[in-house]
């Protein structure tokens with residue numbers, strides 16, 4: 001069970017405005033992996049994560065999810081992969097502002113057609129220590145709490161791969177530790193493969209494997 | 220899915236309300252117009268049922284105005300009574316009822332239509348009273364509102380003053396008859412100073428299949444026009460149908476305007492929710508899921524607006540019966556609330572919701588997940 005990138009390049013824009021954000025990246029995320037990705041700002045980390053999670057497509061090269069090439073898949077199949085196999089934690093802890101914490105976590109459950117969404121979502125929020133903030137809207141939560149809601153949402157459909165983009169970027173050390181403990185626990189207890197993008201060397205060091213990106217190339 | 224839509228609607232109540240108001244006003248207008256026109260249709264039909272005469276014999280010329288006059292209970296008495304004798308002698312004529320109808324002051328209070336006629340009117344209208352026609356026969360409305368009973372005396376005033384004994388009060392018919400006072404022809408001619416004159420003759424036939432011949436024969440009489448009662452009503456109905464079609468067309472414009480409000484709101488919603496759309500796509504929503512969400516939201520907006528519109532229309536029709544002049548061809552009516560019209564409003568609202576939702580829903584579904592997340 002792997003996510004595999006083969007000679008993946010990503011070009012943004014065309015002509016004079018063209019910019020190569022990833023150059024011939026080869027990478028494998030194995031079952032149970034915990035990989036950290038570090039690199040300077042603008043080096044292509046987020047781009048890499050989006051491509052790994054089938055949110056974006058490479059300009060050239062192939063992405064294989066559990067051995068299946070994705071370039072020929074249609075919207076339905078790609079959505080299915082994102083729904084069933086992948087959990088995202090974005091750089092700016094994106095939440096839906098029109099929904100409270102509980103509803104945000106219910107969202108992925110809704111799209112996979114589950115019936116006991118409410119119970120499941122509150123259980124997930126309890127597991128990240130937010131059992132008492134179920135009905136808070138994002139604006140009524142702290143940054144760290146929001147990030148935990150995001151993680152609960154990412155884990156709602158029990159994905160095998162958890163792709164996190166600077167999950168501790170804007171948090172203090174206490175809140176950061178909570179998030180990292182959570183990720184470690186998911187990795188060790190549930191066997192979830194985790195990718196964590198970070199600027200922070202200390203955060204990177206908790207990973208089993210480290211990758212460095214410079215100018216769109218893995219070095 | 221409903222809870223997602225509800226979450227969005229709840230978060231922007233004012234805008235949702237204003238958007239719905241657009242469609243609601245259109246639906247309210249449509250519902251009002253339909254209810255009024257159905258009411259009018261119904262009244263004309265009722266009036267048709269209530270007319271026992273198969274043929275109207277009237278003075279030559281201005282046929283339409285004269286018939287309208289008869290409907291309104293105010294027709295000039297410029298046909299000599301002698302025509303009555305001629306009509307009676309024509310083949311296939313069963314009943315020939317002469318009438319003179321004009322307004323007179325009733326009990327010193329108000330003007331009412333007074334019909335001067337003969338005993339045959341009782342046969343035509345199937346009155347239960349069979350005695351001599353030597354007093355007043357009162358329509359149900361005047362009898363009831365004034366609590367007048369047979370044996371009472373009423374006072375009528377026009378050119379002269381007349382005191383008459385009431386010999387009969389009629390059952391309610393929901394036609395003009397309810398408002399009429401029937402008196403003997405000679406008394407009416409005296410009351411209106413129209414000696415020897417009548418306004419019209421109501422005719423029924425022995426054999427309705429020979430109607431064409433009968434009409435032809437009646438038209439042989441000098442200075443006389445004979446017309447089928449049903450033709451006259453059909454004419455009124457046709458006239459009204461054209462008016463109705465035009466009004467409904469204009470109402471359609473109001474609904475189209477409402478539809479644009481919805482398209483606008485939904486298109487704005489797509490822009491505002493790009494990030495949310497991206498998030499939903501990231502957690503597994505398909506293009507179809509996104510399309511459905513926006514589509515259903517648009518339809519819900521329209522349907523709820525439709526409910527609101529029908530309520531507004533209903534309130535309007537009830538609260539302002541006086542400023543809605545509902546009368547055509549002298550036939551008064553009140554709005555008729557038909558389930559058909561309610562259903563029609565809902566079907567139109569559903570259509571408006573669907574059409575308004577299509578473009579926003581497609582553009583939302585077409586957003587590439589990654590662009591949506593970036594808010595591009």
Ligand SMILES: Nc1ncnc2c1ncn2[C@@H]1O[C@H](COP(=O)(O)OP(=O)(O)OP(=O)(O)O)[C@@H](O)[C@H]1O
Nearest residue numbers: 012013019021039040041042043044045046047048
């Ligand atoms: N949609 C886009 N169009 C054009 N250029 C883009 C686009 N997205 C990213 N880029 C460029 O691609 C490069 C890589 O971007 P990316 O977001 O992957 O960087 P990053 O490593 O995540 O940076 P950071 O650490 O600041 O988040 C950047 O130089 C950025 O300007």
Ligand SMILES: [Mg+2]
Nearest residue numbers: 045046091165
């Ligand atoms: Mg980034």
